[in-house]
Amino acid sequence: MNQKDDPIVIVTVCDNHFAVLLAALVKSIEMNHLSAECIELYIIEDSLASSTKSKLLASVNQQMFRIKWLAMKEVIPLKSDLPLDGSSFPLNVYVRLFIPYFIPADTKKVLYLDVDMIVKKDISALWHTEMGEYVIAAVADRSGKVSSPWGGISNYKKLGIDPDSKYFNSGLLLINPIKWREQHITSEVINCVNSNRRYANFPDQYGLNVVFANNWLELDSRWNNYSALNESDPFIIHFIDIKPIYNSYNLNEEYKDQFFYYLQFTAWKDFKPIKQYHRIIRKIYNRLTKRVLQIFRR
Numbered sequence: 001m002n003q004k005d006d007p008i009v010i011v012t013v014c015d016n017h018f019a020v021l022l023a024a025l026v027k028s029i030e031m032n033h034l035s036a037e038c039i040e041l042y043i044i045e046d047s048l049a050s051s052t053k054s055k056l057l058a059s060v061n062q063q064m065f066r067i068k069w070l071a072m073k074e075v076i077p078l079k080s081d082l083p084l085d086g087s088s089f090p091l092n093v094y095v096r097l098f099i100p101y102f103i104p105a106d107t108k109k110v111l112y113l114d115v116d117m118i119v120k121k122d123i124s125a126l127w128h129t130e131m132g133e134y135v136i137a138a139v140a141d142r143s144g145k146v147s148s149p150w151g152g153i154s155n156y157k158k159l160g161i162d163p164d165s166k167y168f169n170s171g172l173l174l175i176n177p178i179k180w181r182e183q184h185i186t187s188e189v190i191n192c193v194n195s196n197r198r199y200a201n202f203p204d205q206y207g208l209n210v211v212f213a214n215n216w217l218e219l220d221s222r223w224n225n226y227s228a229l230n231e232s233d234p235f236i237i238h239f240i241d242i243k244p245i246y247n248s249y250n251l252n253e254e255y256k257d258q259f260f261y262y263l264q265f266t267a268w269k270d271f272k273p274i275k276q277y278h279r280i281i282r283k284i285y286n287r288l289t290k291r292v293l294q295i296f297r298r
Contacts, residue, residue: 007040007066008127009103009110013095015046017282019056020245021115023266024259026060028118031262033064035124040066042103044075046092059266075102083193085203090286093204096170097186100177107177113236114171116243118259121235126174126223135179136208137217138168139224146209153209155199161213168216170205171238172224185211227251248276 010029014022026041033039045053053069060067072091075098076082082094096112103110111127113119131137143151147163156163180186189207193200200206225234228241228251237255242248244256263271 007038008123009040009042009107010123011042011044011096011099011103011110011112012115013044013046013072013092014048014115015090015092016049016052017278018115018243018245019048019052020263020268020271021239021243023056023059023268024263025113025115025117025119026056026065027266028120028262029123030061030064031265032119032122033124034122037124037127038066039064039123040068042068042070042099044092044095045069045071046090047072055267059268070102081190081194083190083197083200083203083207085193085197085200087201087203087286089203091289094190096173097189097204099175100180101186103177110175110177112173112175114238116239117171118237118239118262119235120237120258121222126219126235129174129217129219131174131176131217133179134215134217135176135183135185136212137174137219138170139172139219139221141167141169141205142226142228143167146213151202151205153199153206153213154201155196159196159210159213161210165214166218167209168205168212168218169224169238170202170208171240172219172236173208174217174219227255242279245271245273246276246279247273248279249273 012022012025029039075095082091099110099112129137141151144167145163146153146156146161146165146167148167152167153159153161188211192210193203193207222231222233222235224236224238225231227237227239230252237258242250244259249256263269
């Protein structure tokens with residue numbers, strides 16, 4: 001295939017509450033994608049309403065995107081033994097671990113993006129990163145090293161990991177799915193988190209950093225720039241913690257303005273930030289869901 005025919009393959013996951021974030025993400029990719037490639041976008045639905053899907057399709061350039069909808073139950077096997085930790089992260093964070101198994105087997109590269117991002121640079125510049133023999137490429141997390149008291153891998157000594165090893169954020173992953181399957185990464189990460197659950201404060205991210213310790217390609221930090229920072233030329237803005245859809249958002253205001261800039265070109269153009277209690281309810285719901293599942297596993 002020539003460059004025009006060979007698609008950029010992107011995966012993200014979204015529930016109905018965060019659909020407004022998805023709309024801004026997809027529109028930002030579209031408006032900054034200037035090269036010729038079509039974008040094959042896999043959206044993993046965590047109970048997305050049909051009306052929400054219709055709004056999204058009405059918001060994007062369907063000549064640029066080939067959108068493929070997949071339900072959570074289609075991509076995560078029922079007997080996958082997902083870690084049921086005590087965090088407020090939803091179980092859909094584990095979707096990224098199964099990407100190599102639901103995309104076509106001959107796919108050589110895939111880009112995973114958290115839904116709470118907007119893209120400011122042509123995504124093809126990231127897509128054409130040469131990965132060499134690495135299985136994944138990512139951006140170093142703000143915690144920096146595995147030995148950081150914030151995030152990191154608190155039991156790094158027990159695991160035999162050098163304290164100066166860099167620690168990456170799993171919100172953006174450039175993946176070689178063929179090598180991933182060959183090395184059985186999915187089971188390695190899940191087993192790691194289940195065996196070290198008390199230390200896994202950011203569960204999937206913890207497991208990925210243990211499995212890939214000192215064996216991942218570091219990308220320019222601007223490809224995963226956090227909303228708590230003040231980078232003047234971010235390539236991707238990642239709205240970690242409080243999202244701009246809440247009226248309690250208290251991070252970089254310029255980044256929030258940029259989020260709403262892209263949103264105005266979507267079917268959510270009249271969206272107004274919602275109250276903080278919606279965010280709190282989501283966190284409680286996620287914790288309760290895991291507790292219920294723990295009961296059924298016994």
